[in-house]
Amino acid sequence: MEYPIYLDYNATTPVDPEVLKVMIPYFSTLYGNASSRSHPYGWVAEQAVELARDQLSSLIGARSKEVIFTSGATEAINLGIKGVFEHYKGEEQHYISCVTEHKAVLDTLESIRLKGASVTILPVKSNGDIDLDLLESNITPKTKMICLMWANNETGVIHPIDKLIKIAEKYQIIFFTDAVQAVGKIPVDVKGVHLLALSGHKFYAPKGVGALFIRHNHHLPKPIAMIEGGGQEKNFRSGTLNVPGIVGLGAAAELASQVMYEESERLIKLRDYLEMRLTAIQGTVLNGSQTLRLPHVSNVTFEGVEGDEFLRAVNQHVAVSSGSACTSISPKPSHVLAAMGIESELGRSSLRFSLGRMTTKEEIDQVVKNVIDTYHSLLL
Template structure:
């Protein structure tokens, strides 16, 4: 069995060999700048970016012109939220989000509060879901944007996006979704769902780090927003800067592979996840955090009562199991998960929770090994 057993795919995924193969020529051979319009190397780079834009757009049911490449989802989150706010403020300056959002969204909203924005942070139920009735009640005449993630990075819980988009459209409010964990993992069509803006990234779907995208609806009345980076006018003047051609090519290839393998990957991960989850729930004091029906197929978040989570992680990670207690972007902090706290868990139980996120390379043998090690570790910590 290959070690370590990697169960942290929500943090990042390994680059698919086919993705790496597609990228390599654009580092040394076809190294042109996609904005160089006067020679062959530039044209080749421009064509490669155009093909990748098509592949990324197809994955989410968008038009290629609706895809803006960024350095990742955090930049896309910032571009969407700040860009919409600045385009419509001071006439409309109210933003609605939720307590379980990623910090890339919550911190951006906090920043805009200093600029005059009014921000409503919706609570969630114990299952991690936003109440649509509560959302509708929060919409005001000055509401410009609803920012709700498609799938939670810590629990895998899926928000009712179609119902939410229907409310947004009825009230004339734009809907933005951080869909980092959903895109490439489950079928997602922006036209069917009614999302106006959506952020996602390559490295969560077996692509390279350092490249992401923002979908901006152009159908009907196109969504307008302010650029956050000025320069050469790249990406429809919304994101200036030399394009990361190798990364974009890899993003395109990862998107194409995700479209081909999505059903197979989801079934494979769900079978292993369910086996892992069912076995862990046999341990006393364990519980799944979040809705078990409306969630991603490869994720489970489990609390281990009577166990200190960091101690459990240390024992497991020192024995070749790669896990996390939540978002990789905040794993250096010592505070309990704001997601689990928002769902009603106290500090002790939030600290005692681990996120398991599975992927293509995981095997039955690895799950057996993981279950054996967790049982040993929990027993040792509960009976020192």
């Protein structure tokens, strides 16, 4: 089978060969359980986990003890939000987020709303930015958490994290950020952040492993565990640790710290070149803020074509998406683009291009040709 050119790195990334090389022994010869502390097999596994914890914490500016390994960002988000809700159980609780968050956040907030929490979902501007004055005006004495993503998975828009941290500190509120699309791609520093979720498979680690950063030595509370059992991960998340996956996550974090800046510059040039070529076509519009965004993401609307048909035709040659991978099975237009005021029909005919380490200039030229040819063949 001849695969299309892959430009869906926001959905997932391949495991980097260097990462895979480090992981392999922990599937076979070094197969110990990290909780088996009475013999060398367990000791080796535990040491590998702690090294990975050091590697990941170094990437995000945390202390090792503040990193809790999970099965991925969705679990980390559930632990962060539901765990805080459980801590404040019996009190009136208010949470603030925004409409362009990932469904993992929005659905989890809806879950605690059904259990009695008050939830404010803020709108966004037409470029995907949030109104900080509106955010601040919605804070009440009952507000427990501000939950806003670091960078948007569909448009690449980066929220002003420093300003959000200052607002949270001013009112002594927990600030929780879904940093899935930011960690390993742009500099991330958890200073001032209370909770941060990340996922390994978004930056060349394997699927099925992620982490939750939990700020220590602060008077604001930590979340209560959602999974109980053996007391692993400092009692925040019980369950036998995925040692090979965690080793891979650590190795990917270390690799990201080494190549991030150079790779970011390379991807910005490729992304800008892609956008220049595509937006030169009559009937195309670039979506999202053009001032502060991820270096590798472009979201483009193609007017005058039927969305599902266009996506299927483009995917014969180029693997792209029309939104989040978690919602790509839905025929509905992107909730992110809808929140930005983009009409349903145009939202469905929008494509997200997300570039990665393996993307080349030659591939971009081929992508542009295939997309343009497909677009012109389907124009209504």
